[in-house]
Amino acid sequence: MTQEIxxxxxxxxxxxxxxxxxxATGVKLARTLTAAGLPVMEVxxxxxxxxxxxREISSEMPDFLLGAGTLLSARDVDAAASAGAHFLVxxxxxxxxxxxxxxxxxxxxxxxxxxxEVMAAxxxxxxxxxxxxxAQFGGAAAIAAMVxxxxxxxxxxxPTGGIRPENAMDYLSLDAVFAVGGTWIASKDLLAAQRxxxxxxxxxxxxxxxxxxxxTIEGS
Ligand code: 3PG
Numbered sequence: 001m002t003q004e005i006x007x008x009x010x011x012x013x014x015x016x017x018x019x020x021x022x023x024a025t026g027v028k029l030a031r032t033l034t035a036a037g038l039p040v041m042e043v044x045x046x047x048x049x050x051x052x053x054x055r056e057i058s059s060e061m062p063d064f065l066l067g068a069g070t071l072l073s074a075r076d077v078d079a080a081a082s083a084g085a086h087f088l089v090x091x092x093x094x095x096x097x098x099x100x101x102x103x104x105x106x107x108x109x110x111x112x113x114x115x116x117e118v119m120a121a122x123x124x125x126x127x128x129x130x131x132x133x134x135a136q137f138g139g140a141a142a143i144a145a146m147v148x149x150x151x152x153x154x155x156x157x158x159p160t161g162g163i164r165p166e167n168a169m170d171y172l173s174l175d176a177v178f179a180v181g182g183t184w185i186a187s188k189d190l191l192a193a194q195r196x197x198x199x200x201x202x203x204x205x206x207x208x209x210x211x212x213x214x215x216t217i218e219g220s
Pocket of ligand 1: 017044069132160161162163181182183184
C-alpha cells in the first residue's frame with residue numbers, strides 16, 4: 001500500500017499544501033480539486049480543526065488522496081492515522097515519528113535537508129523525504145548537487161517551501177524529485193474568501209504545467 005501511495009503522489013506531481021480550519025471549506029476544497037483533476041492535498045495540523053477536516057474528507061471522499069502534514073510527534077501521527085489520512089508529512093524526522101508511522105502502516109515523508117539527515121532517514125527505513133524549506137536551503141540547485149552522491153540510496157525528494165508555478169519545473173525536472181508541495185494553489189487568502197473558482201484555475205494550471213509533453217502531443 002505504501003508504494004502505491006508514493007506512486008499516486010508521483011503521478012500527481014504537485015501537492016496542494018493547505019491550512020484550513022473550517023470543515024465545510026475543507027470538503028468543498030477537496031471537491032474542487034477533484035473536479036479539476038488534482039484529487040490530492042496535504043492538510044497541515046496548524047489549525048484547531050485540522051484533524052476534523054481530515055476526518056470529514058476521509059469519510060465523505062475515501063478516494064481522495066489525503067495527507068496530514070506538520071506532524072511533530074508520535075501523537076500527531078496516531079491522531080492523523082485515526083482521522084483517516086492516507087499519507088503523513090513532517091518538517092523533520094525523529095525516531096518516535098518513524099516508529100509511530102511504521103506502527104500506523106502509513107507512508108511518512110519526513111523532512112531532511114542535509115546529506116546526513118537524508119542518510120539517517122534512509123537508515124531509518126524511509127525512501128521519500130521532504131526537502132523543506134526548499135527555497136531557503138538552495139532550491140533545485142541544492143537538490144541537484146546532492147542527488148549524485150546519494151543516488152545509490154534511491155531516495156526521492158518532495159521539495160516544499162517557496163515553490164510557485166514559475167519554479168516548480170526546476171524541481172520536477174530532477175529525476176530524484178517525485179513531487180513538489182506548495183500553498184499557492186489553495187492559499188489561506190483564497191480559502192478565506194471562498195474563491196474556489198481561482199483555486200480550480202490554479203489546479204488546472206498546475207496540471208498543464210506538469211504535463212507539457214501530453215499538451216504538445218494533443219495540440220499537434
Ligand atoms: C509547507 O508546509 O510545506 C510550506 O509551508 C509550504 O510552503 P509555501 O507556503 O512556500 O508553499
